[in-house]
Amino acid sequence: MKVSIVLPPNSKEALETRERILEIATEQFARFGVRTITMEDIARQAGISKKTIYQEYADKRDLVKAVFARILEEDQKRLTFILETEDGVIEHLVQTSKMMRERLSSINPMVIMEVQKYFPEAWRMFEEFKEHTIQTDLVNVLEKGKELGYFRPEIDSLILAKVRMNQITSAFDPSNFANPEFNFVEEQLVLMDHFLHGIFTEKGRQAYHSQKEILN
DNA sequence: TACCGC
DNA sequence: AGCGGT
Secondary structure, three states: OOOOOOOOOOOOOOOOOHHHHHHHHHHHHHHHHOOHHHHHHHHHHOOOOOHHHHHOOOOOOHHHHHHHHHHHHHHHHHHHHHHHOOOOOOHHHHHHHHHHHHHHHOHHHHHHHHHHOOOHHHHHHHHHHHHHHHHHHHHHHHHHHOOOEEEEEEEEHHHHHHHHHHHHHHHOOHHHHOOOOOHHHHHHHHHHHHHHHOOOOHHHHEEEEEHHHOOO
């Protein structure tokens, strides 16, 4: 039996078709995987025809890329915004770990493997994001944190930014996912915590922990 | 919605 | 076989 999702008859068309497709795709891909969800599934849930989807997106790869691009963009905005506020270093760190937990635990880990394997262009976008945005962001936080006395003054921001990036990358290694014991989200959070405690001053450590109490 | 081809 | 694409 087919289950059809009935939407409010015309929820004001507040969302453009393109946007609706993107939202449904984002949610469905994250929950069930980019391979198990078909273009037809998305069309059905959106209450439109496949043809309409293909008017907005050239093909499935294009749609997967758009989904990823949007997630990355949103996260980036949230993070740079925090760092632009005065000080903001500690808030940025705690917010980052919160975002990672929320984001990663809402994504079926299988999706990560599928995208690496079957949607290399979308994966490439993620890698570029890592290499440019995350690295730049890290160097900025590290520098600012040093100036404000949260991190030990002798640390090399660029080297440590790269170390941190390698930690992130290593947790994404497909061989990890083969192990059922492996908790992807937990590993990322533990690695981040460990990294931070290696560079905190006492002031930084305390600020981090009290900020965590407040925000989490 | 039917259909093709991978 | 079933999905992407027409």
